[in-house]
Amino acid sequence: GEDVEQSLFLSVREGDSSVINCTYTDSSSTYLYWYKQEPGAGLQLLTYIFSNMDMKQDQRLTVLLNKKDKHLSLRIADTQTGDSAIYFCAESRGGYQKVTFGTGTKLQVIP
Amino acid sequence: DSGVTQTPKHLITATGQRVTLRCSPRSGDLSVYWYQQSLDQGLQFLIQYYNGEERAKGNILERFSAQQFPDLHSELNLSSLELGDSALYFCASSKGSSGALYGYTFGSGTRLTVV
Numbered sequence: 001g002e003d004v005e006q007s008l009f010l011s012v013r014e015g016d017s018s019v020i021n022c023t024y025t026d027s028s029s030t031y032l033y034w035y036k037q038e039p040g041a042g043l044q045l046l047t048y049i050f051s052n053m054d055m056k057q058d059q060r061l062t063v064l065l066n067k068k069d070k071h072l073s074l075r076i077a078d079t080q081t082g083d084s085a086i087y088f089c090a091e092s093r094g095g096y097q098k099v100t101f102g103t104g105t106k107l108q109v110i111p
Numbered sequence: 112d113s114g115v116t117q118t119p120k121h122l123i124t125a126t127g128q129r130v131t132l133r134c135s136p137r138s139g140d141l142s143v144y145w146y147q148q149s150l151d152q153g154l155q156f157l158i159q160y161y162n163g164e165e166r167a168k169g170n171i172l173e174r175f176s177a178q179q180f181p182d183l184h185s186e187l188n189l190s191s192l193e194l195g196d197s198a199l200y201f202c203a204s205s206k207g208s209s210g211a212l213y214g215y216t217f218g219s220g221t222r223l224t225v226v
Contacts, residue, residue, distance in 0.1 A: 043201070
């Protein structure tokens, strides 16, 4: 079955790096995503990675995928107060398969 | 502005009532997805429509129904409302029948409060 798990809360100081972790159970997952939800807003796609990749970097964001352990992480370098939000990990097997979201990790950035 | 429009933004109604939530997808997107976000259940997939036809069904209650119209906007109908239906309802859209490749574009949601 499909299950995506995340820790509920993370607190970091401004300027530090944040690492948000996610585990998933579906070994058929082909696409893995990170979404950001700011207060009062919908989810915004931050980045995605295909299962045949180990790492993807996009400016301050680095996504690491350990397919063997079914573990996905999102690293935010030089975390800013504007990064405070809920971050959702998600996975899909592609094709007509739906996207399954994790429970979300609330990131609090302390000035 | 993501390009996905949801109305109304807020809705307060009594138990037993029926409401309709509306979604206009981003221009060019053919698929519409409905999600329910509540504190205890997280983000739950309800249903997907692609070009007017139901494509996938998730944890949608029988009291809930949806449709997608020829102009591609979608409506989610919630009836016999219960207190537990209070949640944020999100609509998302994607170009193709699967949002898997490039992800979804989400609207800002409708907050439903059942009293």
